[in-house]
Amino acid sequence: MSEIPVELKYTKSHEWVRHEDDGSVVVGITAHAQDLLGDMVYVEVPEPETKASAEEAVAVVESVKAASDVYCPVNGEITEGNEALADAPELVNNDPFGEGWIMRIKPDDVSELEQLMDADSYAAMIAEEAH
Amino acid sequence: MPFIPHTPEDEKQMLDAIGVDSIEQLFDEIPANLRNDKLEVVPTHASEMEISRLMHQRSEQDGQPLCFLGAGAYEHHIPSAVWQLTTRGEFYTAYTPYQAEASQGSLQVVYEFQTMMANLNALDVSNASLYDGASALAEAVLMAVRANRKSKSKIIYMPRTVHPHYRKTVEAIVTNQGITLELLDYDRSTGVIDPDSLPEAPGDFAALVIPQPNFFGVLEEVDTLTDWAHEHKALVIGVVNPIALAILKPPGEWGTDGADIACGEGQPLGIPLASGGPYYGFMCCKQAIVRQMPGRIIGRTVDLDGKPGFTLTLQAREQHIRRSKATSNICTNQGLMVTASTIHMALLGAEGLERVALNSHANNRKLIEKLTALDGVDEVFSHPVFHESVIKLSAPLSDIMRALHAENLLPGYSLQEDYPELENCLLVCATETRTEEDIDTYVDHLQRILGKA
Numbered sequence: 001m002s003e004i005p006v007e008l009k010y011t012k013s014h015e016w017v018r019h020e021d022d023g024s025v026v027v028g029i030t031a032h033a034q035d036l037l038g039d040m041v042y043v044e045v046p047e048p049e050t051k052a053s054a055e056e057a058v059a060v061v062e063s064v065k066a067a068s069d070v071y072c073p074v075n076g077e078i079t080e081g082n083e084a085l086a087d088a089p090e091l092v093n094n095d096p097f098g099e100g101w102i103m104r105i106k107p108d109d110v111s112e113l114e115q116l117m118d119a120d121s122y123a124a125m126i127a128e129e130a131h
Numbered sequence: 132m133p134f135i136p137h138t139p140e141d142e143k144q145m146l147d148a149i150g151v152d153s154i155e156q157l158f159d160e161i162p163a164n165l166r167n168d169k170l171e172v173v174p175t176h177a178s179e180m181e182i183s184r185l186m187h188q189r190s191e192q193d194g195q196p197l198c199f200l201g202a203g204a205y206e207h208h209i210p211s212a213v214w215q216l217t218t219r220g221e222f223y224t225a226y227t228p229y230q231a232e233a234s235q236g237s238l239q240v241v242y243e244f245q246t247m248m249a250n251l252n253a254l255d256v257s258n259a260s261l262y263d264g265a266s267a268l269a270e271a272v273l274m275a276v277r278a279n280r281k282s283k284s285k286i287i288y289m290p291r292t293v294h295p296h297y298r299k300t301v302e303a304i305v306t307n308q309g310i311t312l313e314l315l316d317y318d319r320s321t322g323v324i325d326p327d328s329l330p331e332a333p334g335d336f337a338a339l340v341i342p343q344p345n346f347f348g349v350l351e352e353v354d355t356l357t358d359w360a361h362e363h364k365a366l367v368i369g370v371v372n373p374i375a376l377a378i379l380k381p382p383g384e385w386g387t388d389g390a391d392i393a394c395g396e397g398q399p400l401g402i403p404l405a406s407g408g409p410y411y412g413f414m415c416c417k418q419a420i421v422r423q424m425p426g427r428i429i430g431r432t433v434d435l436d437g438k439p440g441f442t443l444t445l446q447a448r449e450q451h452i453r454r455s456k457a458t459s460n461i462c463t464n465q466g467l468m469v470t471a472s473t474i475h476m477a478l479l480g481a482e483g484l485e486r487v488a489l490n491s492h493a494n495n496r497k498l499i500e501k502l503t504a505l506d507g508v509d510e511v512f513s514h515p516v517f518h519e520s521v522i523k524l525s526a527p528l529s530d531i532m533r534a535l536h537a538e539n540l541l542p543g544y545s546l547q548e549d550y551p552e553l554e555n556c557l558l559v560c561a562t563e564t565r566t567e568e569d570i571d572t573y574v575d576h577l578q579r580i581l582g583k584a
Contacts, residue, residue, distance in 0.1 A: 042447075062447045066452055067452065067456075
């Protein structure tokens with residue numbers, strides 16, 4: 001079983017979401033997701049100052065096996081994409097919850113985060129998917 | 132002699148394994164209203180003797196006219212070696228070489244093709260080809276909308292100087308995807324887009340299409356147009372004639388930053404004129420947007436032992452992996468056409484291509500000089516041209532064209548149907564294949580016909 005940090009929120013499409021002290025949220029893909037995708041070869045991060053709605057495809061992770069969309073977990077404005085991934089997409093594999101983050105979003109309404117899954121629900125979901 | 136490898140026994144075995152009674156039954160899931168099972172005009176069969184007789188009759192209808200018609204497809208000399216080599220059995224497949232280990236030769240040819248096209252266009256990457264020039268432009272428009280990350284606009288500025296058939300094709304392909312084509316008019320005296328007439332505040336748009344040379348054969352002010360589009364955060368799509376690139380500034384060097392995408396019709400590079408093709412489209416782009424490019428891309432790599440080899444690359448863009456979100460549904464490239472073009476370019480070399488381009492331009496000038504020396508013939512546009520020009524006749528064009536057709540001569544492309552403002556105007560072309568004598572034949576016939584008109 002991959003690591004699932006308890007302090008984070010999760011989506012059905014395997015993004016993790018971290019609520020920062022400054023009110024912004026940081027988004028990446030989970031250890032489980034990167035494990036399924038395999039070695040990353042390219043990550044397309046969103047441009048700053050882009051308005052996005054929840055469940056909109058805003059980034060792409062491309063591995064040796066497949067390319068997958070990364071969805072915006074909440075309504076808001078994307079303030080930053082992780083530019084380091086342009087030269088080092090493997091950060092998503094090596095440190096999915098840390099340096100492999102994908103984007104930072106300023107949510108319109110922080111309470112939307114409550115609709116996302118906690119670590120236990122996410123663990124239960126991937127256990128379910130495994131069957 | 133059976134050319135179809137499956138015997139009736141083979142078919143029965145396969146059908147038994149699937150568990151159906153007939154091949155027809157395999158298509159049961161297609162709704163009846165979508166099926167057109169009665170092809171009344173197509174006979175069920177004909178013998179080889181009957182077919183070859185029919186085809187000979189059909190080809191005789193074409194005749195061997197003296198050709199001054201261009202308008203998107205051009206008669207150029209093709210060295211005999213091109214098709215002698217291209218039609219070798221080893222190249223004779225149109226299918227995508229998925230299995231790199233079994234297809235190194237085909238893959239290397241396409242890799243060489245990509246290298247040549249990227250060099251001609253001065254852009255970083257080329258794909259392995261598209262269906263034809265018109266659909267290549269449609270693909271470039273779709274690509275530009277995806278690739279422009281500074282704008283979410285789905286507006287494309289499309290000059291009226293782009294080939295009218297290309298514009299129709301683009302419209303058919305992109306309008307259902309919510310993309311709007313805003314037409315840009317041209318200057319009636321120069322024949323190109325007047326940079327001073329460009330909107331100062333065009334609003335948000337995804338890309339500008341720039342034809343070079345344009346449909347009238349005239350050279351657009353590509354540098355100014357490119358910089359204007361880039362200032363407004365739009366991408367630039369060049370639609371170019373590959374032969375002209377041997378002497379013109381390549382799209383990758385237009386303006387300060389160069390065009391982002393270049394595409395066009397590959398036919399002038401070694402593909403004979405044929406009604407309905409097959410022709411092929413080409414497309415090149417900057418490295419930064421390669422992941423939005425449609426079509427196959429061949430890359431060079433090394434195998435486990437460190438030996439160089441070729442393979443399909445960046446496949447995660449494509450429909451067998453990305454499904455509905457793929458950059459296009461282009462899969463089988465025009466492999467044989469591309470093989471011919473690659474051999475054609477290799478035989479001519481950079482110098483040969485340049486001489487073809489220069490001689491074509493020189494013949495156009497000779498033709499126009501002699502035609503416009505006649506009473507009742509004027510050149511319409513003042514800007515420099517490549518190998519085509521627009522002339523205006525003082526008499527009704529359709530009558531004159533009919534008279535010239537009767538002399539087994541194709542005088543050019545009548546523009547008044549697509550451009551009502553260009554009444555009695557004819558787009559004429561002379562490539563390197565037109566001799567002094569050919570030109571005189573045209574001029575003499577036209578002089579006689581105009582004299583009677």
